[in-house]
Amino acid sequence: xxxxxxxAQIKHTQTQIFEISLxxxxxxxxxHLKMTNLAKNVMQWRWQLTGGRIFVINYNLIPTFIGVLxxxxxxxxxxxxxxxMAAS
Numbered sequence: 615x616x617x618x619x620x621x622a623q624i625k626h627t628q629t630q631i632f633e634i635s636l637x638x639x640x641x642x643x644x645x646h647l648k649m650t651n652l653a654k655n656v657m658q659w660r661w662q663l664t665g666g667r668i669f670v671i672n673y674n675l676i677p678t679f680i681g682v683l684x685x686x687x688x689x690x691x692x693x694x695x696x697x698x699m700a701a702s
Contacts, residue, residue: 617663617672624661631656 631653663671 617670620663621661621672624659628653628656628659 631649665671669675
């Protein structure tokens with residue numbers, strides 16, 4: 615699902631930035647300091663795909679969605695059956 619894919623991609627990018635920050639600091643001390651600070655900030659990110667910050671969109675949402683869909687289908691079938699009985 616999109617949520618897990620984006621979380622994994624961000625985690626991979628965090629790892630790459632951290633590995634780059636570990637390279638030889640003597641090449642360019644100012645750039646190394648900036649990259650180290652960036653790596654520290656990125657490593658602390660906790661990213662999640664949400665629906666209006668009300669719920670997290672991930673694989674845990676699938677059973678909920680299926681349950682709602684089944685309840686809706688049950689309601690619609692009962693509604694249609696009661697309409698047919700009233701017409702008889």
